[in-house]
Amino acid sequence: MNIVRSRLLALVLAAAFILVGCDIGGLAGAGGDQIKIAVVGPMSGDAATYGQDFVRGAQMAAEKINAAGGVDGKEIVIEQFDDRNDTTETANIAQRIGSDSSILASMGHFTSSTVYAAMPIYKANGLPLVVISASDPKITQQGNEWVFRVSPTNDLGAQATADLLVQQLGLTRIATFYLNTDFGKSEHQYFVERVQQNGGTIVLDEPYQPDTKDFTSGIIKLKNAGAEAVYLSSYYNDAALLIKQAVASGVQTRWFASAAIISNQFPEVGGEAVEGVITARVAQGENWEAVAAEYRQKYGAEPTPFVIYAYAATQAIAEAARQGGATRDGIRQGLEAIENLDTAIGPLSFDQNRQAIYTEFEFLIVQDGQFKPWTP
Amino acid sequence: MTEALLTVRDLWKEFDGIQAVRGFELDLYPGEVVGLIGPNGAGKSTVVNLLSGFHRPSRGRITFAGHDISQARPDRIAQLGLVRTFQHIRLFSELTVRQNVEVAAAPRLQISTIDVALRTRRYRREVERWRQEVDELLEASGLMAIQDRPAGVLPYGDQRRVEIIRALATQPRALLLDEPAAGMNESEAAALSDFLEWAQGRYGLSLVLIEHHLDVVERLCQRVIVMDQGAIIVSGTPEEVTQHPEVIRAYLGEAA
Amino acid sequence: MDSVTIPVLVDQLVSGLAIGGVYGLVALGFALIFGVLRVAQFAHGEVYMLVAFLVLTALPALPLGGFSQFGLVLVLALFLGAAIGLAVERVVFRPLMAAPHIAAIISAIGLSIALQYLAAFLWGAELHPFVLNWAPGNLTLGPATIPAFKVVIFVTALALLAGLQLVLRRTQLGRAIRATASDPETARLMGINTIRIIAAAFAVGSAFAGAAGVLVAALYGVVYSSMGIAALVKGYTATVIGGVGNLVGAVISGLLLGVFEVLLESYVSPKWSDAIIFALLIGVLVLRPQGLLGRAIPERL
Numbered sequence: 028m029n030i031v032r033s034r035l036l037a038l039v040l041a042a043a044f045i046l047v048g049c050d051i052g053g054l055a056g057a058g059g060d061q062i063k064i065a066v067v068g069p070m071s072g073d074a075a076t077y078g079q080d081f082v083r084g085a086q087m088a089a090e091k092i093n094a095a096g097g098v099d100g101k102e103i104v105i106e107q108f109d110d111r112n113d114t115t116e117t118a119n120i121a122q123r124i125g126s127d128s129s130i131l132a133s134m135g136h137f138t139s140s141t142v143y144a145a146m147p148i149y150k151a152n153g154l155p156l157v158v159i160s161a162s163d164p165k166i167t168q169q170g171n172e173w174v175f176r177v178s179p180t181n182d183l184g185a186q187a188t189a190d191l192l193v194q195q196l197g198l199t200r201i202a203t204f205y206l207n208t209d210f211g212k213s214e215h216q217y218f219v220e221r222v223q224q225n226g227g228t229i230v231l232d233e234p235y236q237p238d239t240k241d242f243t244s245g246i247i248k249l250k251n252a253g254a255e256a257v258y259l260s261s262y263y264n265d266a267a268l269l270i271k272q273a274v275a276s277g278v279q280t281r282w283f284a285s286a287a288i289i290s291n292q293f294p295e296v297g298g299e300a301v302e303g304v305i306t307a308r309v310a311q312g313e314n315w316e317a318v319a320a321e322y323r324q325k326y327g328a329e330p331t332p333f334v335i336y337a338y339a340a341t342q343a344i345a346e347a348a349r350q351g352g353a354t355r356d357g358i359r360q361g362l363e364a365i366e367n368l369d370t371a372i373g374p375l376s377f378d379q380n381r382q383a384i385y386t387e388f389e390f391l392i393v394q395d396g397q398f399k400p401w402t403p
Numbered sequence: 404m405t406e407a408l409l410t411v412r413d414l415w416k417e418f419d420g421i422q423a424v425r426g427f428e429l430d431l432y433p434g435e436v437v438g439l440i441g442p443n444g445a446g447k448s449t450v451v452n453l454l455s456g457f458h459r460p461s462r463g464r465i466t467f468a469g470h471d472i473s474q475a476r477p478d479r480i481a482q483l484g485l486v487r488t489f490q491h492i493r494l495f496s497e498l499t500v501r502q503n504v505e506v507a508a509a510p511r512l513q514i515s516t517i518d519v520a521l522r523t524r525r526y527r528r529e530v531e532r533w534r535q536e537v538d539e540l541l542e543a544s545g546l547m548a549i550q551d552r553p554a555g556v557l558p559y560g561d562q563r564r565v566e567i568i569r570a571l572a573t574q575p576r577a578l579l580l581d582e583p584a585a586g587m588n589e590s591e592a593a594a595l596s597d598f599l600e601w602a603q604g605r606y607g608l609s610l611v612l613i614e615h616h617l618d619v620v621e622r623l624c625q626r627v628i629v630m631d632q633g634a635i636i637v638s639g640t641p642e643e644v645t646q647h648p649e650v651i652r653a654y655l656g657e658a659a
Numbered sequence: 660m661d662s663v664t665i666p667v668l669v670d671q672l673v674s675g676l677a678i679g680g681v682y683g684l685v686a687l688g689f690a691l692i693f694g695v696l697r698v699a700q701f702a703h704g705e706v707y708m709l710v711a712f713l714v715l716t717a718l719p720a721l722p723l724g725g726f727s728q729f730g731l732v733l734v735l736a737l738f739l740g741a742a743i744g745l746a747v748e749r750v751v752f753r754p755l756m757a758a759p760h761i762a763a764i765i766s767a768i769g770l771s772i773a774l775q776y777l778a779a780f781l782w783g784a785e786l787h788p789f790v791l792n793w794a795p796g797n798l799t800l801g802p803a804t805i806p807a808f809k810v811v812i813f814v815t816a817l818a819l820l821a822g823l824q825l826v827l828r829r830t831q832l833g834r835a836i837r838a839t840a841s842d843p844e845t846a847r848l849m850g851i852n853t854i855r856i857i858a859a860a861f862a863v864g865s866a867f868a869g870a871a872g873v874l875v876a877a878l879y880g881v882v883y884s885s886m887g888i889a890a891l892v893k894g895y896t897a898t899v900i901g902g903v904g905n906l907v908g909a910v911i912s913g914l915l916l917g918v919f920e921v922l923l924e925s926y927v928s929p930k931w932s933d934a935i936i937f938a939l940l941i942g943v944l945v946l947r948p949q950g951l952l953g954r955a956i957p958e959r960l
């Protein structure tokens with residue numbers, strides 16, 4: 028009932044917001060110079076929470092920047108687009124964004140698959156794209172000078188976890204499950220290679236399709252694989268369901284997973300079964316914590332990392348416009364020139380492939396329904 | 404003279420340019436058995452489809468038991484007591500022979516949900532009466548021995564008989580039978596004639612009988628109507644009709 | 660390829676039968692409604708989804724321990740399913756009885772979409788955990804250890820299906836339903852009140868969808884607004900394979916489909932299992948429209 032009431036309230040608020048928003052939009056359009064940034068991601072469907080966090084992060088950064096006078100007097104404006112997390116729709120949307128000359132930069136596309144679908148279109152339109160979640164390392168190895176990434180690549184976390192398992196914990200017989208997409212396959216591959224380099228054995232190598240809700244066949248194999256640990260290259264929903272169903276089937280093992288499981292939904296959906304699951308993520312400094320605190324205060328919930336990456340991407344684009352000029356190419360050049368910029372993720376620098384440089388990692392464990400820091 | 408149960412006046416039916424029925428007329432009296440014969444495509448089944456509400460007439464008027472049924476829906480016509488069988492058998496093939504008949508007899512049960520729940524005396528009386536009716540039909544048609552077999556697996560002749568007694572179980576006042584003896588051999592057709600004769604007497608039924616087996620027609624019908632190309636060409640007693648030159652030419656000559 | 664051992668195979672078969680039992684429940688309900696109405700109830704999966712959500716919402720109010728909570732949830736799901744089914748029949752299908760079938764089919768598809776949006780709006784589009792107080796643990800079956808809950812699901816599904824068979828075979832209402840499913844037009848001619856029969860079929864078929872919905876929710880531990888689609892696809896496939904109008908065939912092919920699916924995922928590839936099942940569906944529709952186990956199809960779905 029509560030949910031129903033809060034939804035109704037949300038609807039009323041949204042309606043009010045649209046009315047007020049139109050008004051402000053009209054004024055701003057008449058008066059001012061803008062830097063319009065497209066935020067693209069799944070705004071509907073299963074993964075809509077990610078898209079929502081993209082927008083929230085970007086919006087929070089834009090408000091902060093605008094309150095401090097904007098970019099040389101120009102206001103940052105965030106416009107959201109829904110790619111439905113679907114590669115076909117992504118191509119359409121990217122084309123629409125690219126051909127809207129009022130948009131100077133874009134950020135988002137949630138998965139590696141959608142980023143791959145969108146990249147050539149941004150290049151063709153000469154519009155910079157900042158990737159804020161997709162984690163396939165090869166994205167920034169394509170030589171596409173219009174694509175930047177502020178979020179970390181999945182090889183880093185996967186390799187850190189592989190080292191932890193084999194070298195520190197001495198768990199050598201390892202089962203893996205991976206989402207059969209660009210993201211899952213590539214992160215899984217980095218994990219497996221590192222495990223094997225470290226002298227461990229992969230005893231089960233089980234792909235599953237997106238949107239799988241029934242992991243029965245894989246779990247039966249897992250029960251009989253004699254694994255000491257399981258590593259999941261998964262998102263939170265799949266990981267939570269897989270672990271939940273495996274535990275209900277009597278599987279007893281230690282669970283590890285990619286950083287993509289970090290979300291409130293993971294312990295929410297997984298419940299008791301996911302207590303003790305461990306994941307690795309890039310270290311989060313003071314700036315990160317400050318944005319997270321602001322988010323908590325504003326939305327009363329724990330932010331996903333994508334809030335922070337969207338926030339940092341917005342800061343980077345603003346700075347790039349300041350340095351390179353408020354044009355598409357100016358922003359691209361400005362991004363390339365960024366060096367130790369103070370952002371939500373800490374000091375931001377890009378390597379020669381336009382990939383943000385990360386060096387430090389930390390481990391988290393699920394305890395009492397929350398992700399908590401953990402040291403081996 | 405009593406009044407006709409079913410009267411048909413100037414009945415026409417056109418299917419995209421084909422006049423399937425032209426000016427058909429009929430007076431069917433209570434207890435009367437009328438045969439309807441004619442070569443393939445003469446329009447006999449179309450007449451039955453029109454009378455039973457499966458097709459709408461292009462023109463004409465059909466009255467049954469004082470009601471104008473020219474535009475009525477099939478289930479309404481069946482409720483009034485004018486019931487048909489099909490040239491292509493349509494049984495509830497997963498139900499047993501007995502269940503086919505019971506299901507058709509059940510809607511006449513005079514019981515309410517309360518009677519069912521409390522198993523009242525009325526419930527027991529009604530159910531007993533219902534069983535007896537079904538028993539009687541199964542017995543008379545010779546289907547009692549196979550009453551528990553699924554109707555769909557029976558031989559053709561038996562399926563025909565099931566369809567007829569299922570129609571009888573609704574207690575119609577008039578029955579339209581579209582080639583009930585089709586596909587039967589001589590002795591089966593004779594047994595069917597026996598049964599129809601019994602049923603007609605037992606329930607005081609009126610019958611319209613479309614049939615290619617002429618011995619069945621000659622034995623049961625008081626009157627025969629001959630159709631060709633949608634129109635009535637002759638009508639009269641079986642003897643009159645079979646000797647009529649036009650019938651011999653149009654129909655018997657061809658069939659013989 | 661992994662070696663096939665007896666424990667693994669037993670585990671796979673039991674899992675297949677559990678989910679197959681659920682498919683059977685969905686398929687039977689779908690087939691029952693299609694049989695008497697001759698229109699595909701494409702919102703059947705949403706009945707299953709709505710019941711799962713409603714039960715999830717009611718769970719905190721049912722703080723019973725163990726098996727009694729499971730029993731109560733099942734009964735509640737049956738009643739909720741029946742109620743929703745009756746409402747859907749009355750509001751959507753009955754007014755369209757005289758309209759061409761395509762109108763009813765389009766309305767059913769529209770209803771399916773509308774109900775998904777409604778659920779996403781009321782409860783949210785994310786996954787919602789569904790956990791019963793009852794965790795029956797594991798069963799040892801010879802060399803295999805299998806989750807007891809899967810056996811419970813299979814047994815529950817079979818009990819419901821057997822109960823319905825009893826009703827359909829032994830009661831007058833059941834016979835009238837079967838007669839109507841076999842030939843609605845003739846049933847009407849025989850004086851059967853087919854409007855009442857259709858409503859009854861909706862109530863029973865949707866009750867089964869409701870039961871299937873909570874069984875799946877408890878099995879996978881999750882409820883979500885698009886869950887009805889998968890159920891409908893599997894139920895529809897089982898109905899077609901079993902032969903439309905063949906209720907026993909729908910149940911048997913539901914069970915077989917569950918087992919087949921687990922084996923495909925295990926020994927072929929999870930990537931291809933849905934595609935193979937879909938190809939099977941198309942193949943049956945084209946080559947043997949009366950179904951692998953069935954008799955002549957009365958009308959195309």
Ligand SMILES: Nc1ncnc2c1ncn2[C@@H]1O[C@H](COP(=O)(O)OP(=O)(O)OP(=O)(O)O)[C@@H](O)[C@H]1O
Binds near residue numbers: 443446447
């Ligand atoms: N539904 C229909 N649509 C179009 N034409 C039809 C239809 N039903 C019957 N006809 C045509 O009407 C004519 C009469 O057909 P009908 O079935 O009434 O003949 P019949 O006397 O019953 O023949 P048979 O002895 O073969 O059963 C035929 O030319 C037939 O093709």
Ligand SMILES: [Mg+2]
Binds near residue numbers: 447448449490
């Ligand atoms: Mg005919």
